[in-house]
Amino acid sequence: MSYESEFRIWRGEGGEGGFTSYRVEVEEGEVVLDLVHRLQATQAPDLAVRWNCKAGKCGSCSAEVNGRPRLLCMTRMSTLPAGEPVVLTPLRAFPSVRDLVTDVSFNYAKAREVASFAAPAGLAPGEYRMRQEDVERPQEFRKCIECFLCQDTCHAVRDHEENKAAFAGPRFLMRVAELDLHPLDAAAEQGLDRRDAAKEEHGLGYCNITKCCTEVCPEHIRITDNALIPLKERVADRRYDPLVWLGAKIGLRPRD
Incomplete structure (x- = not known):
């Protein structure tokens, strides 16, 4: 009708x-x-x-x-x-x-600022081996179609033009979180600390977890709960948990 x-x-x-x-x-x-x-x-x-x-x-x-x-x-x-x-x-x-x-070129500029996957030394493409649970953990984030609805609804981007220089937005902080979870990512061995980069270069602190990005995602990715909050927790552990700090000093691998 x-x-x-x-x-x-x-x-x-x-x-x-x-x-x-x-x-x-x-x-x-x-x-x-x-x-x-x-x-x-x-x-x-x-x-x-x-x-x-x-x-x-x-x-x-x-x-x-x-x-x-x-x-x-x-x-x-x-x-x-x-x-x-x-x-x-x-x-x-x-x-x-x-x-x-x-003009959504802001998003492409932010994408270029996120360092790509760092291949592990001594392994050629096709030789990577991962546990299935490590494959599944970030799989949700790879469903992103880059519609940039999350970027649009994020008030830190939408309402504060001055934040754009320092804040990557939820889509690209999710990308940082995905790479930080990747067991074969060798960024640290190549001198890049993804967690420090999330805080210092990509503006993780600007996110106050209102979940508006999650609410508009057409792929139903739980951006806030599964990417941004855990990334914030790992950054906070690194900087403020005395046991994690001590473990880093004596060479223990931090727990994800």
């Missing part, structure tokens, strides 16, 4: 603009991106929006629906309040390019 819905979409360039209202026919089972495409085809051919796979796996169609960061292709119209306008805005944490498209 079809019905008509009102869409209020932010239109503009470079942060300057306003809302434009449209009336559009909705078919049963459609998602918000379907309606955006219909508007492009019938009323607003110049409406700018990013999308690619339309299957919730590329992260391209990130925007805000009624003020909440979402993937347009995974937001069913049936889940939105009936009889109320659907309000679409670009990700507010990042500079506006045009309409629903934002």
Whole structure:
């Protein structure tokens, strides 16, 4: 059964603009991106929006629906309040390019700041061996599709532009946590302390574990509980637990 819905979409360039209202026919089972495409085809051919796979796996169609960061292709119209306008805005944490498209280059800059996996000496690719439990521990984090919804909803990024230089955001602190858990990562042997880097270079202390990043993750990754809080605990142990400090002094391997 079809019905008509009102869409209020932010239109503009470079942060300057306003809302434009449209009336559009909705078919049963459609998602918000379907309606955006219909508007492009019938009323607003110049409406700018990013999308690619339309299957919730590329992260391209990130925007805000009624003020909440979402993937347009995974937001069913049936889940939105009936009889109320659907309000679409670009990700507010990042500079506006045009309409629903934002400049997310901040995230790619932060990705380059996280040191990649450090291969262990004496092992060639294909010779790595790990226990299954060590494979499973960080597996959840590898489901990330880099939609950057967690980055957008994090108030340390969204509400405080001055934090961006020092704070990597939840997506990339999760990457640090994943590498810190990797039993074959040889960063320490190569002079890189990932836990110190998390605190000093990537701004782990800016996170106050409100769990807003977890709430918007379309892959249902428990970013706060399984990545950020344990990483904070390991950093705190390293710096403030006297037994861990003493063990490090006499050469004992710290417990993860």
